[in-house]
Amino acid sequence: MPAPLTAEAAARPDTPAAPDAPAIECSSLVRIYRTEKLEVQALQGLDLRVEQGEFMALVGASGSGKSTLLGILSGLDAPSAGSVRVAGRELAGLTRKERLVYRRETVGFVWQSPPRNLLPQLTALENVALPQTYTGTGRRARRTRALDLLETMGVDYCRDRTPGQMSGGEQQRVAIAVALANSPAVLLADEPTGELDSDSARTVLAALRIASTEHNVTTLIVTHDEGVSAQVRRTVAIRDGRTATETLRPSAGRDDRRGTDDEAQGEHEAFEYAVIDRSGRLQLPPEFTEPLGIRDLVRLTREPGHIGVWPDRGSSEGAEEQKAASPEGTATAVNAASTTEESEA
């Protein structure tokens, strides 16, 4: 049943997403933090596309810009430049009021620290019911939905407990229920298992999967936890404020998500792709470049079906020596055709 039209809902721009529009689309996203003394470019022209219904991970070294991106996607922060659309809505130009409605209705978020996600004086049931008051949902409907969500997350037994009476993993599962309360299009989680032991981390990951499948929410999880990134179909790596590589695990897709067969899923073969941005820029991962001493400049050669990337040894003989030494024939081979087609598939 549609929620009654509140004043805030009426303020929402009328831009329904096309059925096949991506859930998230960032183009050339820039975020510069300026303080008196220095300027940090946390996002440096980041491109990211996430399809509706995807369950994916975002990884990257500390300081690479992951939380900055999530802050923008969650509507807490605004980009310095570039475009970011979520569920068909451009966020860059939202007014404060529209941003508030967006945060209440279009995105749900789960932060790393369990206490940050829940109000300490409220029970689990009250925490899940609370966001629904902002959308004008009636008291009984709020309670029914809250109970349903707690049950789906496997924490209905915590309904009358306050956060202080729950474990970290239980609090995170209640937090997912809170995030889902207003049926968001997108669920964002910033290191949701970062403070949990491995057993609790597994139950929270399983709960996120359930959120994604049963509630049809596009889910983006920032993680350092290889246990998480090994179990999603697509992992995007950010390096220096840009998307750098993508790892696809074809078998860890939507159809075999059950939350209990995680180890088995992690064994499937993964393919790593480098991301080419709109200007044709490509980041080469250090595990490819360092062994070959590649830095500053590389020489590119056109090869049949792929591109050769050669250390700059100042002469073509250098390239020939490398070619002879490498069984693949190139230092780093980019199969242009398959990379672009498969990463878009």
Ligand SMILES: Nc1ncnc2c1ncn2[C@@H]1O[C@H](COP(=O)(O)OP(=O)(O)OP(=O)(O)O)[C@@H](O)[C@H]1O
């Ligand atoms: N409010 C801020 N003011 C100034 N600089 C900031 C601010 N927030 C983040 N930064 C800087 O922006 C860059 C990206 O930070 P961000 O928090 O997005 O990284 P992260 O990938 O989430 O790292 P971590 O894995 O440690 O959480 C870092 O250099 C950080 O120091």
Ligand SMILES: [Mg+2]
């Ligand atoms: Mg962070």
